[in-house]
Amino acid sequence: MNISRMINAIDLHACGEPGRVIVGGVLDVPGETMFDKMRYFETEADDLRKRMLREPRGYPAANCNLILPSSNPAADAGFIIMEQVEYPAMSGSNIICVTTALIESGMVTVTEPITQLTLEAPAGLVTVEAEVSNGKVIGVTFENVPAFAVHLNRQIEVPEFGKITVDVAWGGMFYVIADAEKIGLELVPDRAGEITRAGEMIKAAAREQLPCVHPENPNINGVTICVMTGTPRAEGASGKNAVVVSTGQLDWDRPETWTGVLDRSPCGTGTCARMAALHAKGELALDQDFRHEGILGTIFSGRLIRETAVGGQTAVVPIIRGQAWITGIAQYVTDPGDPFPNGFTVGDIWGGAMDKPIKH
Secondary structure, eight states: OOOEEEEEEEEEEETTEEOEEEEESOOOOSOSSHHHHHHHHHHHOTHHHHHHHSBTTOOTTOOEEEEEOOSOTTOSEEEEEEOSSOOOSOOHHHHHHHHHHHHHTTSSOOOSSEEEEEEEETTEEEEEEEEEETTEEEEEEEEOSOBEEEEEEEEEEETTTEEEEEEEEESSSEEEEEESGGGTOOOOGGGHHHHHHHHHHHHHHHHHHSOOEETTEEEEESOOEEEEEEOOOSTTOSEEEEEEEEEEOSOTTOGGGOEEEEOSSOOHHHHHHHHHHHHHTTSSOTTOOEEEEOTTSOEEEEEEEEEEEETTEEEEEEEEEEOEEEEEEEEEEEOTTOSOTTOBOOTTTSOSOOOSOOOO
């Protein structure tokens, strides 16, 4: 067998959302923080993201995480998140997958029934509490980075839909939040194509019309993701959502051409952004449970535990609870003669071109 660049990975899903975790085969890179290391991969080593997320090793709804040592003495480990068109600063479903992989593979010291970890994401330190029974992680609760609302009840002009009212909030990424039912959409799996197209259009309009910059990191700016909200169906759910994740862009300056998929989970950072917006509007109190239903009917449980500030911006600290399941353990390789060492995309399911630099 003629192979090179062997990568060891654990494949998981968190309430439906796939989250591959690379646990070996990739050396550390320069950078004092995970944000620095993320930018290194973004600018100097983006071939890893392409190789792991494109066909034939990946597919449009896939995510990938890379475990790296942290320079922060408070952190047990660090990780970088890779998605199809960006390196997010934080992701809830991915931190649930990362925590599960670290514990169930024995990479960290495990204490039953509760294992506590501190992980460094590009957005900062995240504290995690995992419920463990007989070596299996049966629940992950993490305290996310502070969330805050940026724009509330703002009207934007969206092609085909006209004026719609949206919120924009930070939950680890900048989300535009829109009511799907007010534009005639029901959040059910068989309407996923319509939901995705509408979400991409709304995201493009919000990015152009509602600018946003993280108050402590100007390199994080602009709406990159969309939460479509609707009426919950699951018993005990507080709300329902479908998060639209971009998978490609034909032209960065024409975001209406972007293509996307739905997050299969209830989306951790999206839940945090929605809770922050609801709190800012007086519709969600501190210490009030918020059970968020995803497109598959699965639930992430959230709660706002205290108020704080981020760069002078009023914010809240959210916690999220969910679960992940390992689906496979694999060694991914590259044959030196492979004509597609970094994978490929085809327009039947990928839509836009994927070779343009990621912008922030």
